[in-house]
Amino acid sequence: MTTLARPLPPTSKPILGPRAYPLLGSLPQMRKDALAFFRSIPANYGGVARLMLGPQNFVLVTDPIAVKHCLIDNNKNYPKNYESTAQVFGEGLLSSNGDFWLRQRRIMQPAFHQREIANFASVMVEHAQRMVAGWPANTPLFVLKEMMQVTQTVILQVMFSTNIGTRTAEMGMAFDEIVAHFNRNMFTPIQLPWAKKRFDRAIQQIDEFLYGLIAERRQNLANAPQDLLTTLLTAIDPDTGQGMSDKQLRDEMLTLYFAGHETTATTLAWTLYFLAQNPAVEAKVREEITMVVGNRSPTIEDWQKLGYTRRVIDETLRMRSPAWMFTRIAKEDDMVNGYAIRKGQTMMFSPYVTHHLPEFWPEPDRFDPDRFLPGADVARPKAAYMPFSAGTRMCIGNIFALVESSLMLVTMLQAGKLIPVGNLSPKPHSGVILRPPSDMQMRFLR
């Protein structure tokens, strides 16, 4: 255990945690099966536990009462400290803090209200329809790749009213390089020189692309389409009367692109997997689609009526939270569930682990959408379910993601049936995003 300079308050309980090896901490246990290891921590050491990963010391907070304290009740004491994220996204919403973050969030929030998402719903459905129309019958498809492509096209369309044509592949590779960079540096800051070179090149490509689009749009604002770029470019901060600079726009656009497609793509891929594993659930979803939508294109009004389909997405997000882990830093000393937390301590939260605590989620590995029946949540503490985090820093795109996942799922099921090929229990890959393996395949029967 680390030695603390100041004595703990006499009432504080000791924070326990798994064995930590010199220099490596618990990385050896984690490397075997990170998710199983993380899930074992609350059972063995409690809902506020100590964890060493390499030289980094974390307090893993999984108990919902403690989560609520940090992310909601006392959230001002737990800002983000996302240095490596900020290297890429600058002062975009994901990595900024304090007054700057609050101003940007206020400017951007209206663009993510449900009535605005309604304008995007037809884009989501149209691209999902094009995707399924292009699927060859009865041929194995790489599900994650398909979902990534379609969600990528949607977010680009919604942001820039364009799919980026010939530059799609180049940009896709540049973005993949950034995701690989985050995965490599998740628990260690070491950067190998050749990896850094590839990363710098990717950033340069992305910057050229984004600054190019911003400049074009500024020059031709009178004829600009009503997309997110125009909304943000014309948004005015009510306090200062000023709009966003090119750099702010670049940071926010890049943030939205990154946060806004892979998360939804993995949700969809996992949903297809769970439906294939649970035929009775799939039958109920199909029944609901027949009753609410029939054969026409689904709309945002349908989304409100598709209660069961929405519960299926909720349950997928419980079992396979794409953002399975994130951190905060304690600004001042604090007490959390009777444990003393020191100023400067890095706190770790894991929706994935909290969503598998058996005291709140009986038989946590069973896929059961009825856990989300209206009223069922009164038996659970507020932060027992937090796929989009909680409190002021909650995901700005949650409604966008829920609408997109449901409407795309409906569109795929209307067109046919997806049947898994090969490995029937794919192991989640726990990088920055909790993905299914990229070789997970399904056949499409029209």
Ligand code: HEM
């Ligand atoms: C199923 C899909 C999604 C999941 C599970 C998800 C989850 C999350 C989580 C857990 C956070 C908090 C991260 C942290 O504190 O480090 C977050 C933040 C954020 N998400 Fe999402 N997200 C999803 C989709 C989206 C979409 C579609 C967009 C945009 C179109 C988006 C944009 C953002 C942004 C900008 C933030 C930072 C918000 C802030 O701090 O003010 N997300 N998301």
